[in-house]
Amino acid sequence: MIQSSSSGGLALALERHASQRLLLPDQSLDASQRQALEAMAEWLEAALMPHRGWRRRPPAGIYLWGSVGRGKSLLMDALFEVAPVTSKRRVHFHGFLQELQQRSLSYSGQADPLALVARDIAGQAKLLCFDEFHVHDIGDATLLGRLIRYLLEAGVLLVLTSNYAPAALCPNPLHHQRFKPFIRLIEQRLRILELDSPTDYRTVAPRDWGLYCWSDSPGPHPLIDAQFAGALPGVLQLDRFCLASFRQREQGVWFRFSELFERPTSTRDYLELCSRFADLAVSEIPALSGLSLDVQQRFLNFVDIAYDAGARLWLSSEVSLAALCQGAVQQDFSRTCSRLAQLRQVGPEFQPTLG
Known part of the structure; x- marks a missing residue:
C-alpha cells in the first residue's frame, strides 16, 4: 500500500x-x-x-x-x-x-x-x-x-x-x-x-517458456519424445469433446495439430487444458498460411492462453518458425508471433545423443 x-x-x-x-x-x-x-x-x-x-x-x-x-x-x-x-x-x-x-x-x-x-x-x-x-x-x-x-x-x-x-x-x-x-x-x-517505446522487449529479454523444434525428418521430434518418455496415447474428455491425445501423462498432454485445431475446439477447451496440465505439446504443425482463418484463430488463441497461464509449450513442425508465421493473416498474429519467438528454437542441425 x-x-x-x-x-x-x-x-x-x-x-x-x-x-x-x-x-x-x-x-x-x-x-x-x-x-x-x-x-x-x-x-x-x-x-x-x-x-x-x-x-x-x-x-x-x-x-x-x-x-x-x-x-x-x-x-x-x-x-x-x-x-x-x-x-x-x-x-x-x-x-x-x-x-x-x-x-x-x-x-x-x-x-x-x-x-x-x-x-x-x-x-x-x-x-x-x-x-x-x-x-x-x-x-x-x-x-x-x-x-x-x-x-x-x-x-x-x-x-x-x-x-x-x-x-x-x-x-x-x-x-x-x-x-x-x-x-x-x-x-x-x-x-x-x-506506449510508443521503440523496442520490442520480448526480443531483448526472451522468456523461456518452452521449445519450438523443426526438422526435415517426419515423425516425433526426439526432444519432445524424451519429455513424454513412457507416456501412452489416451482419450481426454473436455467440456464438449473427447480428444485423442498422441501421448498423455499426469502433468502433460501431447496432441497432433489436426486433432486439436482442425476440429471446432474453443477457448474454453484451451483454458481447461491449461488448468489440468503444466506441459502442452503439439506436433505436425503446418505452415499457417495454408490454413483456414478458423484454424489459424484457434492456434493463436491456444498459444495466447498457454502463455498467459504459464504453461510450458512443446511445439514441433517440419518448417521453421519464420516459415510457420509467414503469410498468416489473422490480425492479432503479431502478438502471438512475438510470444512464439520466445520459445527456444531447435532446427534440423540437432543431433540426439546416443547411448
Whole structure:
C-alpha cells in the first residue's frame, strides 16, 4: 500500500515496482514507460480522492495501448500491485469472456443478465485491470461494450491494455460501425495513453517458456519424445469433446495439430487444458498460411492462453518458425508471433545423443 498521498510518491512507487520486474539486470524503464507511469499515478491519485462538487471528475480509467512487447502488462501489473484498493481484480481476455458467459447463465430468464453480472463484478472489485483487450468477433465486441458501460455506471475503475488504439478495435468493416458507440464511450470516459517505446522487449529479454523444434525428418521430434518418455496415447474428455491425445501423462498432454485445431475446439477447451496440465505439446504443425482463418484463430488463441497461464509449450513442425508465421493473416498474429519467438528454437542441425 502507498503511504504517501502525493501523486509524486505514487509515481515513484509504481516506477520502483516496475523496475524490480524488468527481465534484464541492467535494464531500466525507457522514457515512454516512465511517462505512462507518471500519467497512471496522476490518474489513480485523482480517481481515489473523494469527489467534491467543484472539482472536475477524473477519467473513469486508463486505456494503455501500443505494439507488442512494449511493457503494457508490466505497467499494469505495477499499478495493480501498488494501488491502495482492497477490492481489485486483474483479468485476461479469454478467461474473462468465459467467466461472463458462465455467470450470465446463472441469471438466465431475467431481463438483462449481463447487467446483473456487472452489478456482481462491481460489488467485488473497485479496480478492474483488463489485460490484452481486443475484439474481432461482433458477439464478443457487443458483450464487452455493454459490460464496460455497466461497470462505468457502477463506478468501477477500469484499466485496459491493448495492441490497438480504441478506434482500431473491432476492425472488421462489416461490424465496426456497430461497435462505434462503445469506442466513443472508451474515448470519452477513459484516459488514452499510447506506449510508443521503440523496442520490442520480448526480443531483448526472451522468456523461456518452452521449445519450438523443426526438422526435415517426419515423425516425433526426439526432444519432445524424451519429455513424454513412457507416456501412452489416451482419450481426454473436455467440456464438449473427447480428444485423442498422441501421448498423455499426469502433468502433460501431447496432441497432433489436426486433432486439436482442425476440429471446432474453443477457448474454453484451451483454458481447461491449461488448468489440468503444466506441459502442452503439439506436433505436425503446418505452415499457417495454408490454413483456414478458423484454424489459424484457434492456434493463436491456444498459444495466447498457454502463455498467459504459464504453461510450458512443446511445439514441433517440419518448417521453421519464420516459415510457420509467414503469410498468416489473422490480425492479432503479431502478438502471438512475438510470444512464439520466445520459445527456444531447435532446427534440423540437432543431433540426439546416443547411448
